[in-house]
Amino acid sequence: MSSGPWWHGLAPAEVTVECSGAAHSVRWEHGRLCALAHPDVEGEQALSALAGDRPACLELLGLWSRHEEDPRVLVAASRGPGDPLVAWTGPPSRWVGFAPLQGAPASRARARVRSLARTGPRLVAPGPPQRRTAEEPDPLVDLANLAGPLFDYLAGAVAAVWAERLLAGDDRVPPHAAALDTALFGRVLMAVRAWTGDPALEVTVETAGVGDPPSISREDDRVVAVLPFSWLSRVWARGLAVVLGHFVLAISEDAAGVLRLDAAGSLGTRTVITIDVGAAAAG
Amino acid sequence: MGEPGDPERYLRMLGERALLEAEDSGPFSGPLDRAAAALVAVGALSEQLAGSVVADYGLACALRGRRRAWAWPRGAGAVVPVPFAPARVLPGPIALTVQGWEMTVRWVRFGDDQTELAVSGRRAAGRPRRSRTPSTGPPPSLQVADDRGTSATCHFSGGHGDGDFSGTFATATPLSADTAWLDVSGQRVELPVASTPRAEVRVEPLPARPAGLGYLWHELAVSDSRFHRPGGETSAALDALVAVGAVDADDPEVKALVQVGAALQGGTGARINAPPGLPEPWAAFLGQGSPAASGADGVTGVASAGVVAGPVDGAYVGIDAIEAQPHGFSVEVVVSPGTALRARFEGVSGRAIEWWAKDDLGVLRLGHVGDSGGSRGKMRGTVEFTPGLDAEARMLHIMPTGRTERAVVSVVLPWADAPSAAQDP
The missing domain is CATH 2.60.40.1640 (Conserved domain protein.)
Incomplete structure (x- = not known):
């Protein structure tokens, strides 16, 4: 048994981007974001750098890649089904400031990225120029407003990056330890409350050390969950935190794509659930 | 990973719980902001890190369609105080x-x-x-x-x-x-020929105080929650400082502070029996009982001051005029940076100014900022005090107070027949 890629089993997702005067698809699949209308991304990036006008599809890819390791994504993103984000078309009082200047190519491209609504893939023309402030907008707003589950997928990718770094003892982890702990806490809290059906349940989350077994138990009037940070990418990001009324503590996977879920049916009991998602395609 | 008493972890957990448990802090500064400011004030967190955490959770709130505490934009940076001429x-x-x-x-x-x-x-x-x-x-x-x-x-x-x-x-x-x-x-x-305002200015250090308790008293003095949202802000700061060990929850002074905070809800006019062991100026403020002009029988008039004091803990403070009314008096002020004028605008720096005033009859008042306007760099505003000035009062000492020093602006009240000898406040 192995762990397999964190994204294995997640459905592909697409957004439509107004790019170079046409409607282009940007697709997330196998853990990667691809601009389908731009097969030679590196070549086009070089050309666009010279021309000073970056296609909106590449702008989105660049924005995505700049945040694939950003722990702030875990603060902004949803903690699960009970924590939906809303489409935010502004003007946001403190991050406004996104104001494409007429004739500024990069800003135009960014405006098009921003125009992707969470409500579903659709083509939206950039609005009229807004008041420009001295403050740079927070680019996470653009990513959070992406249609469908893309921002959730980005959160999964961020969690996977930091889980690997934790496992490797990477010295980039300690400065972000508090942020990572909190990211795990919020998602476990929401999942446990959904699992138990008690929205006010007190939950203590302890981040398990490498090699420590995961567990969930009741102590007095609260639930104590001991889970590794990798639970976020391995379990939660795949939408498998609660399966068939069970709280999933860990997942292992064989080469044929059978997921073996180590789950708690109730506090104090453990069971195994298997799901066949097929072999993982090459990422 | 993170330690349980780690200030950053505490602040993030506070933000996480507020986010997930749907606490809407409204347009005024909320518990996360106030906890962050307290942790910065005692040196447990850097202003930059605390500000980032607050900004990140502010963004998370906005992405959920929730209001959040008003704040300056992320990355707005520190504001440099700029000296200015008196008006x-x-x-x-x-x-x-x-x-x-x-x-x-x-x-x-x-x-x-x-x-x-x-x-x-x-x-x-x-x-x-x-x-x-x-x-x-x-x-x-x-x-x-x-x-x-x-x-x-x-x-x-x-x-x-x-x-x-x-x-x-x-x-x-x-x-x-x-x-x-x-x-x-x-x-x-x-226009009348303006007489030269009779005002003196000095800046003096405050006695050293334990950082945690000192900050809590400061916040009590500047907090808008005294008037708008009782309880929340000082509680958030106190909880944060207790959590990181900067304040002992069993300290009698903490209990006194909580008691004073509760009594002050609703305005500065409240009078309570001062608990023992209060630091100054709180002991004097709460121990003075009902002032003579506690009703609406104060003197009326306008006194120009036209002075600029400072810097006081990094802020320049202009005192332009005093306008006395029967029920109280107001002081027209200008402050740079503007963020020092209003506690709810100053982010997590904890550098808002306390406004104290004492007349030569010994009545001590704690003011609050009423109308205000301007920019981050400089704001003007009206600081309101109650009760009104007694007709016998000849001098007013206005004391814009930071956390380590204060200015004392002593203004001769022109409606008095003759100034008495200047007395230290």
Whole structure:
């Protein structure tokens, strides 16, 4: 048994981007974001750098890649089904400031990225120029407003990056330890409350050390969950935190794509659930 | 990973719980902001890190369609205080009638960026009305010109209703501070020759205090929650400082602070039995009982001050004028950086100014900021104090107070026959 890629089993997702005067698809699949209308991304990036006008599809890819390791994504993103984000078309009082200047190519491209609504893939023309402030907008707003589950997928990718770094003892982890702990806490809290059906349940989350077994138990009037940070990418990001009324503590996977879920049916009991998602395609 | 007593972890967990448990802090600074400011104040977190955490959770709130505490934009950076010249203030009263409105100009302030006229008035009796219902509209804008040929339109800002109004008319561009007269909507008003304000300024250090308790008393003095949202902010700061070990929850002074905070809810006019062991100036403030002019029998008048003090813990403070009314008095101030004027605007720096005032009869007052406006760099505002000034008071010491030092601006009250010997506040 192995762990397999964190994204294995997640459905592909697409957004439509107004790019170079046409409607282009940007697709997330196998853990990667691809601009389908731009097969030679590196070549086009070089050309666009010279021309000073970056296609909106590449702008989105660049924005995505700049945040694939950003722990702030875990603060902004949803903690699960009970924590939906809303489409935010502004003007946001403190991050406004996104104001494409007429004739500024990069800003135009960014405006098009921003125009992707969470409500579903659709083509939206950039609005009229807004008041420009001295403050740079927070680019996470653009990513959070992406249609469908893309921002959730980005959160999964961020969690996977930091889980690997934790496992490797990477010295980039300690400065972000508090942020990572909190990211795990919020998602476990929401999942446990959904699992138990008690929205006010007190939950203590302890981040398990490498090699420590995961567990969930009741102590007095609260639930104590001991889970590794990798639970976020391995379990939660795949939408498998609660399966068939069970709280999933860990997942292992064989080469044929059978997921073996180590789950708690109730506090104090453990069971195994298997799901066949097929072999993982090459990422 | 993170340690349980780790300040950053504490702050993030507070933000996480507030986010997931749908606490809406509203437009004023919320528990996360106040906890962050407290942790910065005691050196448990850097201002940059605390500000980032607050900003990140602010973004998360906004992405969920929730209001959040107002704050300056992420990455707005620190504001450098800029010294400025004192404003010239001419006391009134000046009587005018403009477009059927009887107006009394209480004072005129010539600032370096605008000119303000503080005016009260009413619709003139006998003015024909088109409607039988009382007018609730604001007074008309004024056209004001100086003797240098500068003319500006002044728009009203303030309260009005049932034919009365009180507020200020401000120009968008400054008029000459040396003008001998003003033309107000066609009526020429000769300005009195301004007497030199009798005010002295000094800045002095405050006695050293434990950082945690010192900050909590400071926050109690500057917090808007005294007036708008009882309880939350000081509690958030106290909880944070206890969590990181900066304050002992069992300290008798903490219990006294909580008691004072509860008693102050609703305004500064409250009087309680002062618990023992209070630090100054709280012991004096709460121990003075009911002042003589506790009702609405204070003296009326305007005293110009025209001084700038500072820097006081990094802020320049201009005291322009004092306007005494029967129920209290207000002090017109200018502060740079502007973020030091209002606690709810200052982010997580914990550098808002406390406003104390003591007259030469020994009555100590704690003020709060009323109207204000301006920019991050410089704001002007009105600090309001109660109760009113006793007619026997001859001098007022206004004390803009930071966390480590304070300014003492001693202003001779011009309606007094003669100043008494200056006494330290």
